[in-house]
Amino acid sequence: MRSLIDILDLSTEEIDELIDVADDIMAQPEKYQDACRHKILATLFFEPSTRTRLSFESAMLSLGGSVLGFSEAASSSASKGESVADTVSVVSGYVDVIAMRHPKEGAPLVASMHSLVPIINAGDGGHYHPTQTLTDLLTIRHEKGRFDGLTIGLCGDLKFGRTVHSLIEAMSRYPGVKFVLISPEELKLPSFVKKEFIKDKNIPYEQSTSLEAVIGKLDILYMTRVQKERFFNEEEYLRLKDSYILTKEKMKLAREDMIVMHPLPRVNEISTSLDDDPRACYFRQAHYGRYIRMALIMKLLNIRV
Amino acid sequence: MTVDAIKNGIVIDHIEAGKSAELYKMLGLDKLDCPVAVIQNVPSNKIGKKDIIKIDANIEIDLDVIGYISPNVTVNIIENERCVEKRHIELPERLTNIIRCRNPRCITTTEQELPHVFILTNREKREYRCLYCDTKASK
Structure with a gap:
């Protein structure tokens, strides 16, 4: 029985296989509409994350399965002090697969040690969120047709943004990839991430504090939110925040085939005037999340169509 | 002596x-x-x-x-x-309840009965990381 806790639990071959299945689901959804008939997914969300939960539920319903669960700890027995191990020992007897979100790092791993069914980590604090990374990877391959040889710009909060760290970790496994790290000094990529996944693997990279200066080189621009509370003072925030907002003017400097990604929700870092630009693919990215989760659920349940 | x-x-x-x-x-x-x-x-x-x-x-x-x-x-x-x-x-591959995870966001902080497990991740540097949250053990 397999669980998915960390993206590195999957080999690149398995990721390719998931993406192939997701592509096929998008091409012929009716073929998969009963793939998980009579199977049940539990969404155990110990902290709210509506977007992720709905994406999982939509995925299971699209496969003809059913869903049950809770969307916050207050409506679960965790509020009475029950341990993750006990909750999962009980629930895993009711369902076939569990997607779990928890504010504490490592909670889904603990769950996988006690579960009778596969556990999917749907985010554990600032630690891992492998289905977001799978969504990002499907987006990249579907939109660009490949992983090899891409120049990926990561912009905004590279210090605390776990989606950025996981994407770098996952993309560093493909040949010919280059990274362009665009952030204010205060929010630079942590040195351990840079060392482990970029420098030690001899992957070319450059750092810039200006989005305009490097946007023309990119195949992919991955935007993240620059949060006010990350700054020491408001002046500094006000000085920097506009440099990391993507506007129509900045997009004029980008290639015609560059894509703009964002894990969402956005606040103001991408101007809404860009939403009609075919290069803006963040809403398509959110939609891909449903298909890759469908492929993942089928894989963990050993269902092939 | x-x-x-x-x-x-x-x-x-x-x-x-x-x-x-x-x-x-x-x-x-x-x-x-x-x-x-x-x-x-x-x-x-x-x-x-x-x-x-x-x-x-x-x-x-x-x-x-x-x-x-x-x-x-x-x-x-x-x-x-x-x-x-x-x-x-030799340096053990795994430590159970010998050192404690100090990451306040780690699941071990709320689930008191969980064993504190650390895995050897770098033998040369004698580096251990928490099994659950990957935080490096501090000596």
Whole structure:
């Protein structure tokens, strides 16, 4: 029985296989509409994350399965002090697969040690969120047709943004990839991430504090939110925040085939005037999340169509 | 300086110089009522200077604690004044309830009954990371 806790639990071959299945689901959804008939997914969300939960539920319903669960700890027995191990020992007897979100790092791993069914980590604090990374990877391959040889710009909060760290970790496994790290000094990529996944693997990279200066080189621009509370003072925030907002003017400097990604929700870092630009693919990215989760659920349940 | 040979017990030899006090505490030797000798800065051909701990009783000791505090230690089991077993202790692959995770966001902070497990992630640097949250162990 397999669980998915960390993206590195999957080999690149398995990721390719998931993406192939997701592509096929998008091409012929009716073929998969009963793939998980009579199977049940539990969404155990110990902290709210509506977007992720709905994406999982939509995925299971699209496969003809059913869903049950809770969307916050207050409506679960965790509020009475029950341990993750006990909750999962009980629930895993009711369902076939569990997607779990928890504010504490490592909670889904603990769950996988006690579960009778596969556990999917749907985010554990600032630690891992492998289905977001799978969504990002499907987006990249579907939109660009490949992983090899891409120049990926990561912009905004590279210090605390776990989606950025996981994407770098996952993309560093493909040949010919280059990274362009665009952030204010205060929010630079942590040195351990840079060392482990970029420098030690001899992957070319450059750092810039200006989005305009490097946007023309990119195949992919991955935007993240620059949060006010990350700054020491408001002046500094006000000085920097506009440099990391993507506007129509900045997009004029980008290639015609560059894509703009964002894990969402956005606040103001991408101007809404860009939403009609075919290069803006963040809403398509959110939609891909449903298909890759469908492929993942089928894989963990050993269902092939 | 001489310390009497022990009749039945354990000699922990080749401890990195200066580590015996920490090992004494981590192994809970302060709670024993048998004679325990801690000998520090003994000249050693192999490592220059070393510490030795002699315990005058055959007690159960956690070899992972020894390996974690000072790898490459030799543990000699003595019976009737003769060494009947010599064990070379290396850095353990896994530590269970020897050190605690200090990451306030780790699941071990709220689930008190979970064992604190650390995995050896870099042998050269003697680096361990929490099984659950991957936080590096701080010494």
